[in-house]
Amino acid sequence: MARIKIEKNSSRKEVIxxxxxxxxxxxxxxxxxxxxxxxxxxxxxxxxxNHIKSKTELLHELxxxxxxxxxxxxxxxxxxxxxxIEKVEELIRFHINEMINNYEEVYVSDREWKHLxxxxxxxxxxxxxxxxxxxxxxxxxxxxxxxxKNIDAPTAVxxxxxxxxxxxxWHRSTKKxxxxxxxENMITILVGGLTNK
Amino acid sequence: MARIKIEKNSSRKEVIxxxxxxxxxxxxxxxxxxxxxxxxxxxxxxxxxNHIKSKTELLHELxxxxxxxxxxxxxxxxxxxxxxIEKVEELIRFHINEMINNYEEVYVSDREWKHLxxxxxxxxxxxxxxxxxxxxxxxxxxxxxxxxKNIDAPTAVxxxxxxxxxxxxWHRSTKKxxxxxxxENMITILVGGLTNK
DNA sequence: TTCTTTTGCTAACACACGTTAGTATATTAT
DNA sequence: ATAATATACTAACGTGTGTTAGCAAAAGAA
Numbered sequence: 295m296a297r298i299k300i301e302k303n304s305s306r307k308e309v310i311x312x313x314x315x316x317x318x319x320x321x322x323x324x325x326x327x328x329x330x331x332x333x334x335x336x337x338x339x340x341x342x343x344n345h346i347k348s349k350t351e352l353l354h355e356l357x358x359x360x361x362x363x364x365x366x367x368x369x370x371x372x373x374x375x376x377x378x379i380e381k382v383e384e385l386i387r388f389h390i391n392e393m394i395n396n397y398e399e400v401y402v403s404d405r406e407w408k409h410l411x412x413x414x415x416x417x418x419x420x421x422x423x424x425x426x427x428x429x430x431x432x433x434x435x436x437x438x439x440x441x442x443k444n445i446d447a448p449t450a451v452x453x454x455x456x457x458x459x460x461x462x463x464w465h466r467s468t469k470k471x472x473x474x475x476x477x478e479n480m481i482t483i484l485v486g487g488l489t490n491k
Numbered sequence: 492m493a494r495i496k497i498e499k500n501s502s503r504k505e506v507i508x509x510x511x512x513x514x515x516x517x518x519x520x521x522x523x524x525x526x527x528x529x530x531x532x533x534x535x536x537x538x539x540x541n542h543i544k545s546k547t548e549l550l551h552e553l554x555x556x557x558x559x560x561x562x563x564x565x566x567x568x569x570x571x572x573x574x575x576i577e578k579v580e581e582l583i584r585f586h587i588n589e590m591i592n593n594y595e596e597v598y599v600s601d602r603e604w605k606h607l608x609x610x611x612x613x614x615x616x617x618x619x620x621x622x623x624x625x626x627x628x629x630x631x632x633x634x635x636x637x638x639x640k641n642i643d644a645p646t647a648v649x650x651x652x653x654x655x656x657x658x659x660x661w662h663r664s665t666k667k668x669x670x671x672x673x674x675e676n677m678i679t680i681l682v683g684g685l686t687n688k
Numbered sequence: 689t690t691c692t693t694t695t696g697c698t699a700a701c702a703c704a705c706g707t708t709a710g711t712a713t714a715t716t717a718t
Numbered sequence: 719a720t721a722a723t724a725t726a727c728t729a730a731c732g733t734g735t736g737t738t739a740g741c742a743a744a745a746g747a748a
Contacts, residue, residue, distance in 0.1 A: 338697060344694075448668075459656070476643075485684075
């Protein structure tokens with residue numbers, strides 16, 4: 295009888311969630327079937343339901359896991375006594391890092407949240423809106439004391455976040471530069487585009 | 492008997508393709524059903540098949556329509572006798588414009604091409620790869636003659652294209668700035684991030 | 689050991705999907 | 719008016735889906 299292998303400090307459910315992230319990233323939430331997932335886990339489809347409640351629960355888990363981690367970082371950065379541009383840079387670096395190291399989860403949370411259903415959907419959208427507002431507030435503070443170019447802050451946030459989403463392509467590219475080089479290049483372009491002079 | 496209304500110079504098939512773009516954008520290709528589409532068009536699901544061959548054909552139509560329009564623009568820009576940074580700016584402006592005015596089609600082509608099937612899939616991926624290579628080549632030329640910062644060109648392309656994809660959020664935002672203001676802000680940040688000094 | 693709990697299996701359900709066949713009704717051409 | 723064509727309808731098909739019920743085996747506790 296096949297059994298789900300677990301590492302130390304990780305439940306069987308966590309194994310399933312992780313495999314689900316990879317599968318949802320590859321095929322998209324709707325196109326990925328529970329039978330696909332079962333095969334990836336090495337078990338029959340029905341067996342998954344000993345550990346999870348539904349397919350949608352997997353999406354909840356992924357989306358809110360990612361959202362919470364970003365919210366946590368935002369809180370941390372907001373209270374630091376550093377310049378606005380430094381705050382922006384730290385947030386960007388965090389985003390890039392997450393996109394490099396927790397690729398599947400972050401990607402799925404970014405692209406597949408539409409398939410959440412209420413009340414999770416509204417909840418997620420709210421968190422997202424809030425996050426962007428707080429990000430924009432940092433940029434606006436930077437504009438006020440001339441650190442940052444006089445631009446529309448929400449637009450800047452929108453550019454930053456989506457630009458980082460582009461790391462998706464980096465993951466798939468054949469001859470990719472190192473993660474460090476990628477990070478520094480992105481910082482150069484993005485922070486360079488914001489900074490005054 | 493319900494009949495598909497057509498404007499001048501547009502076939503019934505084009506009406507269907509357009510409605511499909513909106514639907515695929517909203518729900519995603521897999522989640523959007525032919526019965527949904529039929530309802531949007533104002534007709535029974537089976538009737539659609541008098542005009543199209545399959546659901547996938549709709550995706551082909553959309554993806555390659557967009558891809559061709561970008562390829563065409565690339566060709567046009569490449570042969571202009573202007574500086575590299577001006578070429579980049581013109582391409583970015585075109586992308587932004589397309590994302591504003593042909594939102595649904597561009598968005599679907601960007602996010603749902605994964606659901607194409609061979610040989611269309613490989614074909615599309617090739618076109619995409621080619622486009623980015625040619626974009627990167629322009630940037631590299633700009634780096635060589637010091638117009639553009641010494642950055643990794645493929646990374647720059649990746650950032651630019653994905654940043655523009657962020658206009659998706661602009662479309663949904665409640666209090667949005669004007670399309671012109673959006674464009675100028677994006678140009679400021681993106682071109683500003685590339686330009687040397 | 690024996691009892692309990694966890695985890696897996698097979699079988700099946702109800703449903704939504706893309707698509708086809710066959711037929712009726714408009715529109716267009718003669 | 720008549721014939722031909724384009725377009726729509728109803729009904730149904732096969733398939734894949736998420737999920738449940740009921741039972742078997744493995745693991746853990748006593």
